[in-house]
Amino acid sequence: RDRAAELGVSQSSNSVASIGETQEAAAGEGRSSELDMSAFSKKDEEFVPKYMQAFSSAKEGRELTDEEKLNADPYSNLNILQAMWEESKLIEWPKPGQVVKQAVVTAVSLILSVVFIVGLDSTIKVVYQGIGLYPK
Secondary structure, eight states, rough: HHHHHTTTTTOOHHHHHHHHHHHHHHHHHHHHOOOOOOOEEEEEOOSSSSHHHHHHHHHHHOOOOOOHHHHHHHTTOOOHHHHHHHHHHSSSSOHHHHHHHHHHHHHHHHHHHHHHHHHHHHHHHHHHHHHHHHHH
């Protein structure tokens, strides 16, 4: 406040009035002027993913049924190799054309980068030799 007074800055009466009106309106509606955090403590089943809903029964103190276990992890009854095979079927593998296209783009980018760096190095060397900072 002292600094504001030194600079000749005064508090806006519009801001004070606006804040007062907002606080009076909130008090008239029975609302607190503080942030309402009660919505964060509510547990809504809509927002719980399906794979987590299966585990909610475990929190209730009962064991999961076989059906709930299968819904939570469809590969739980398979051995590790079968589960890996089933998971690998879900992967979207690139087509050979996509692989070739990506390899060509990578090779061209690499070649252009090398040409740029070598050219820049040569230019800098010539400039530095011209001004005597680098021996000929």
